Amino acid sequence: MGDSIDTGMMTQVLREMGEKAVVASRALAVLPAEEKNRCLRRMAETIEAAVPAIKAANEEDLKAAKAAGLSAAMIDRLTLTDRRIAEMAEGLRVVASQADPVGRVLSGTTRPNGLFIEKVSVPLGVIGIIYESRPNVTVDAAGICLKAGNAVILRGGSEAFHSNMALARLLDEAAVGCGLPDGTVQLVPWTDHAAVPILLKMDKYLDLIIPRGGERLIRLVCAEATMPVLKHYKGVCHLYIDAECDVEKAVAIVVNAKCQRPSACNALETLLIDRRIAERFIPPFLAAMKEHGVELRGDAEFRKFDPSAVPATEEDWFAEYLDLILAVKMVGSVEEAVAHINHYGSRHSDGIISSIQADIDYFFANVDSATLYSNASTRFTDGGEFGMGAEIGISTDKLHARGPMGADELTSYKYLVRGDGQIRS
Structure with a gap:
């Protein structure tokens, strides 16, 4: 879609995306590890088979970026070389090879009254990611969210629109081919900035938002989001x-x-x-x-x-x-x-x-x-260098996750309490 769209229509479409993501997240939460891993490997193969198409889309973004006078640092972040595309695919395979972060028993104890209490890792649900420049985030985020049993809604920067759309289409093609639920990976299909404040108020659908980009973007997300935010403002x-x-x-x-x-x-x-x-x-x-x-x-x-x-x-x-x-x-x-x-x-x-x-x-x-x-x-300080394969970002927060974030950091937990007729006196 690319350019601006009526705000009312945009709100309706984003809410529909949120509803699809919630339904998908419930199916993903109980998807067997081998099914998630099979799909991650399919995603990697699909990307490798489409290198010319990915680079062609990226070239459109690079031409526009140079014409707009973007800095050398921004253009570097935007550029997809053969090596970077290969690294995206390899990152998905590394994520697939890792232990499943869902269903891990974090602790277990038997109380004096006989209740057995287990603390078990579970997906967060639906994750929203707002990011700038780096189109590899489209692939990294989709792969890590899938591994952790989460659905994801992605909103990339306008400077990488063609690259992100090409990659998202490939990821969706692979997901559908593997039989994953509709709504597993979705990309906001507009460059219009009006989508961002709408997304940041969708706490009915999104359990977490992760901004990746400049300090200005991250402060905006933190100020307006009605759901929890994981972020780092800058790297000094x-x-x-x-x-x-x-x-x-x-x-x-x-x-x-x-x-x-x-x-x-x-x-x-x-x-x-x-x-x-x-x-x-x-x-x-x-x-x-x-x-x-x-x-x-x-x-x-x-x-x-x-x-x-x-x-x-x-x-x-x-x-x-x-x-x-x-x-x-x-x-x-x-x-x-x-x-x-x-x-x-x-x-x-x-x-x-x-x-x-x-x-x-x-x-x-x-x-x-x-x-x-x-x-x-x-x-x-990088998910790949830390053995996570891809990474979802780097957090300088202290609650929930800190440093490079992989699939483990995109889980929460719940308590399973098993009894035999106990009542509280």
Whole structure:
């Protein structure tokens, strides 16, 4: 459908989609694991067989994005290469190979009165996902929601409309071919932004909403949604170079964290350098940053080592650049580094490069983020890298799910209580 549509008609269609999703979710909740896995594998095969069609649809989006002047970071997120399409299919197969997250007995106890109480994992129901740019989310989200026995309603960004529609058609074709209920995977078929506020008020149908995109989108969803929201606002990721560490490894880790894919939410945005290692670390670090074309924004102390660095402002310490820009600050201890991260960070992914075990232990115990690293790049915060196959997103919340979210994180639980005539006195 693509463009704008009468709001009344849009509301009616979205409600019909919600009703179909609820009916589908009840069937999916009791679908055997082998049936879900068979369908996930069929979805992977269908995508692999349609690479030319997927790339053709993606090219339409890329042409429009370039004409509209979208940033290089946004275009990178939008682009579907052969490798990325293959990774989407492989992600579905990995999800299919995993243990079923539904029906797990989480605990069991017998009460003094003889009641046996089991806590068992169950699907959440219907999940809504609002996302920007990355069309691979269409496939990842559908696969993970299916694995966890949930129906899903997807609303992709207008910049990826043709890509998302092509992928959704393929997923629906595979689902129908496997005999799954109508409404298992649905994509909102318009680019009109009016669909979003309607979707956010559909708590009668949606049990959870997950926004994936820029901070503006996520804050809008949190402000208007009438159902629970799982989200992260942004990824202000830090690395702290401790007083003692392997300088060669440290430089390599910083280069990877900042430069390997700067548009990702797990890319490095702020580097904290202990002044006790500055003389050894900063020269090779500066050479590496120059080689990779990284703009540095530093505090006054760092700029004594690199006068060409842009003076950092208070806003820089909060910034998610998603580009080849890095904020750099000198600190005097692991305690000072931790205090900075907890104040300016986004609770996403932060790390320490150190050969001092006590400092690593202190960092791990005191930094309040979803994922922490010692002597490794922050770029590993990803469902695939964590063995989840695809991922539904990365949560910086503390309730229900935190960090990369796979199928396990899209379940809830219920209590099954078995008795033999017990009554409460």
